[in-house]
Amino acid sequence: MHGGALAGWLLLTLCAVSGAVCLLRARTGPPGERGSARSEAVMAFGMAVMAVPAALLSPPGWAWAVYAALFGVAALRSLRPALRDGCRLHHLVGSLAMVYMAVAMAPGAMGSAGDGGGHLGHGAGGAGGVPLLTGALLVYYAWYVLTSAGRLLPATATVGGALGAPGAEGRGEGGGGGGAGSRSELTDACRLTMGLAMFAMLLTL
Incomplete structure (x- = not known):
């Protein structure tokens, strides 16, 4: 990444952990979410x-084409479901953003000449991408991160405020909604992490 090796390692770790959590959800989550x-x-x-x-x-210099093909297929698969599902619409935007960043990695494409096909942001002076499109994606992911964080904050406040409330122990231990609530919060946290990572990667263009 253009931000340096430390930023690259941090993003790699966050995304890999998020991917592992998503795989776990795909195996153990409700059928409709897999x-x-x-x-x-x-x-x-x-x-x-x-x-x-x-x-x-x-x-290698052709790596960008593999990224573009992989996420181009993912975008096509998300296209029809995105018309009726907001979550799939987000997947479509994410897949298209990955295609966009992959093309920006291409040698000689969008101002990244002289890169030789390196990873995102390693072009000449880190230049790459279309400023207007990059800006629109940054705005979208900033909005997505804020709304994802907003879904997590009320749950945290409720847990903190309910410690001394009557009936809090029963709700926390056995009521049957705790598992679903924890799973939903884990999903939101995973999506928040991926949104932050995408925002950081777009900043390198």
């Missing part, structure tokens, strides 16, 4: 590979 979890796992691991520091691995 397809979404698999899509998010592919996205997370793709971002992790894209974030590998150049000091560790210098990819």
